[in-house]
Amino acid sequence: MPEATPDNVSALGARILIIDDEAGIRDSLEALLTLEGFTVDLATEGTSGLEKLSTNEYDLLLLDLSMPGESGIDLLPRIKRMRPELPVIMITAFGTVGNVVDALRAGADNFVQKPWDNEKLLADMRTAIAKHRSQQEVVQLRKTLKQRYSFDNIIGKSDIMGKLLDTVAQVAPAKTTVLIQGESGTGKELIAKAIHTASPRRDKPFVAINTGAVPTDLLESTLFGHVKGAFTSAVAAKKGLFEVADGGTLFLDEIGTMPIETQAKVLRALQERRFMPVGGTAEIAVDVRIVAATNVNLQTAVRDGRFREDLFYRLSVITLDLPALRQRKEDVPLLAAHFLRHYSEENGFELRTLAPDALRAMLDYDWPGNVRELENAMERGVVLSGGPTITLELLPQQLSGTVYTAAVLDHKTDASLFDIMEEIERRILADRLERCNWNQTEAAEFLRIPLSTLNQKIKRLNVEIKKRHRD
Secondary structure (H helix, E strand, O other), X not given: OOOOOOOOOOOOOOEEEEXXXXXXXXXXXXXXXXXXXOEEEEEOOHHHHHHHHHHOOOOEEEEEOOOOOOOHHHHHHHXXXXXXXOOEEEEEOHHHHHHHHHHHHHOOOEEEEOOOOHHHHHHHHHHHHHHHHHHHHHHHHHHHHXXXXXXXXXXXXXXXXXXXXXXXXXXXOOOOOEEEEOOOOOOHHHHHHXXXXXXXXXXXXXXXXXXXXXXXXXXXXXXXXXXXXXXXXXXXXXXXXHHHOXXXXXXXXXXXXXXXXXXXXXXXXXXXXXXXXXXXXXXXXXXXXXXEEEOOOHHHHHHOOOOOHHHHHHHOOEEEEOOOHHHOHHHHHHXXXXXXXXXXXXXXXXXXXXXXXXXXXXXXXXXXXXXXXXXXXXXHHHHHOOOOEEOHHHOOHHHHOOOOHHXXXXXXXXXXXXXXXXXXXXXXXXXXXXXXXXXXXXXXXXXXXXHHHHHHHHHHHOOOOOOOOOO
């Protein structure tokens, strides 16, 4: 949606209220504005004007400053309490110009002096309306985001999700650091956004970074910024995400992958609420709430020397454990219905539904890729469906247990046992890596083999490693 500006604001559809006790002024303004395409309502004094404001929506109010009884200055505070966002242009006579300062302090956006210049008045009106519409668009966007990430829109009726969301509702209003633990695909970023949206910081930035996706040599600069000339490619100063998120929430995803040296600087930023940009000489103070997430066991990482113990305790003041989808199977039909509706609408299809055999297979399946895997399965089903019903055949092979037998059937009848077993192994590795969001450490732990062995097999079997994506 393009930003509203004085140049692109159309008078058509814009509704103006004029409150003025002089019939000649009302008639002149009505004639001018109607000719320009505005819709105009008239009120002769404050009481009738307030009644119109209570029942109609307006883009702008033209208010006479000096009226018998209740003046425009007297009326303005009541108007602002009723419609704080409504722009008001005061109409003033030459002798009352001295009162304009009082009107502006009371909330007026501008003033026009009698007799007015038509072109200037119209320009001032368009400027005020453009500002008002831009503000309304921001308010609507924030409202939409709040609805999208509200607790009510986190899908799940299971007891385990109910208890989790109760805890999230208690935690959200505080400033406390939160650590979200859960397998890949469980929706850790969705919970982080819900915490931010339900907090007093909701109107400030929510900034997210997947620390595992940023090269080690760039991570410190990304988080803390740098000054010009700090390193070869630093041709200009740049703010870090801690500064960008000032007043809001910084979401550090996959924090378990963060290098030890960067962990020390993050710990200091958390403790001191200030940091030094790369190459800088002056510290920057910030007010940032940290929500971190991990799909690896940080306590194990601490024992192995891969994660600082002091940072772990600093982050885990409040720990939220997101359940895997296999732990809340009763939520599978609800999630499936949600994604089917979303992707049906996105593709312009009539609403798709699941055949009974497809739903039974989904309830029997363990969903190692969690909600993300389920979402992908529903998108696939919608795209491949030729009608309103999605059958089991349209869902990924692993739901019907055919993912590995297909490796045998795909080979020619004269294939050797070695070739068939190698293909099965390749498919198992590719399937497990995909379910682990291409996290090789996590896949190796699940397969119970050393990471070095997994890497050797990936190379030998020519398994394609795809780019990881965030929760």
